[in-house]
Amino acid sequence: DAGVIQSPRHEVTEMGQEVTLRCKPISGHNSLFWYRQTMMRGLELLIYFNNNVPIDDSGMPEDRFSAKMPNASFSTLKIQPSEPRDSAVYFCASSFFSVGASSYGYTFGSGTRLTVV
Amino acid sequence: DQQVKQNSPSLSVQEGRISILNCDYTNSMFDYFLWYKKYPAEGPTFLISISSIKDKNEDGRFTVFLNKSAKHLSLHIVPSQPGDSAVYFCAASGMNQKVTFGTGTKLQVIP
Numbered sequence: 001d002a003g004v005i006q007s008p009r010h011e012v013t014e015m016g017q018e019v020t021l022r023c024k025p026i027s028g029h030n031s032l033f034w035y036r037q038t039m040m041r042g043l044e045l046l047i048y049f050n051n052n053v054p055i056d057d058s059g060m061p062e063d064r065f066s067a068k069m070p071n072a073s074f075s076t077l078k079i080q081p082s083e084p085r086d087s088a089v090y091f092c093a094s095s096f097f098s099v100g101a102s103s104y105g106y107t108f109g110s111g112t113r114l115t116v117v
Numbered sequence: 118d119q120q121v122k123q124n125s126p127s128l129s130v131q132e133g134r135i136s137i138l139n140c141d142y143t144n145s146m147f148d149y150f151l152w153y154k155k156y157p158a159e160g161p162t163f164l165i166s167i168s169s170i171k172d173k174n175e176d177g178r179f180t181v182f183l184n185k186s187a188k189h190l191s192l193h194i195v196p197s198q199p200g201d202s203a204v205y206f207c208a209a210s211g212m213n214q215k216v217t218f219g220t221g222t223k224l225q226v227i228p
Contacts, residue, residue: 004160031214042123042220043161043206056215091160097214105151106216108160 004109006092012115018080021112024073025094033106034067034077035091043091049075050097082116089113120144121209123219131227136194138222140207143188147209151216152181152192155204164205165192197226 005024013019025032033048047057049069057067064083069075079086093106122141130136138152148169153161167174167181167190174181180193194201207219 033216035218040220041119043208043218045215045217048215050214056213093160095214105153105163105166108153108162110158110160 004092004094004107006090006109006112008112009110010113010115012117013082015083015116016081017116018078019082019086019114019116021077021090021092021114023075023077023092023109025075025092026107027073029094029096029107030072031095031097032069032075033093033095034075035093035108037089037091037111046077079114082114084116087115119220120147121207121217121219123207123222125222126220127223127225129225129227130197132199133196136192136197136201136224136226138192138194138205138207138224140190140192140219141188142190142207142209144209144211144217145188146211147217148212149210150181150183150190151208151210152179153206153208153218155206155221161206194224197224199226199228202226 007022031050034046035043037043046059047067052069067077089111091111093108095106120143151166152164154164155161165176165179165181167183183190202225204221204223206221208216210216
């Protein structure tokens with residue numbers, strides 16, 4: 001398995017432009033998470049899906065952020081319009097979750113470094 | 118509101134000595150705790166975990182200690198090696214599998 005695949009690795013865009021980040025989770029995993037890493041706040045959970053359904057989006061900073069998971073093998077995180085304060089590294093992670101099982105951790109992708117100028 | 122706190126942003130240790138990374142949490146509903154390691158330009162990778170029913174878990178050079186009454190956990194690396202130089206994230210989860218991470222501690226092991 002190639003692991004969690006994120007694209008692009010780097011994205012530089014101008015303020016006001018739409019940005020779309022993509023993620024392909026590990027085959028067989030049923031949960032997918034989007035995190036943002038900043039120096040001040042570390043790794044923040046933005047949203048997570050279970051069986052393609054959004055479960056908790058309380059971490060999405062504002063309406064400019066949206067995420068979709070149209071099928072088990074693909075998810076997108078969209079920022080529209082983008083702002084300089086959105087500059088960060090965005091990580092996608094996946095895991096297999098079953099009720100009652102212990103959490104054995106996620107598998108993370110390599111991240112997308114977003115710079116908004 | 119940081120539910121998982123790593124108060125030391127960085128730590129330097131001599132090769133061969135013990136590295137101790139600390140973490141505090143505030144949410145008493147957390148029942149599973151994890152440590153992740155992150156190298157530059159890579160995603161975090163799972164290192165070691167501990168259930169709230171235990172107070173110690175060991176895996177080779179890595180040992181995690183949990184003190185539930187103090188809401189504190191620590192990661193011990195013995196002996197420390199230069200390849201251990203990375204950012205270490207403490208994390209915690211409850212029944213809903215949502216994992217909350219700390220801000221990370223950058224460990225530098227000096228040869």
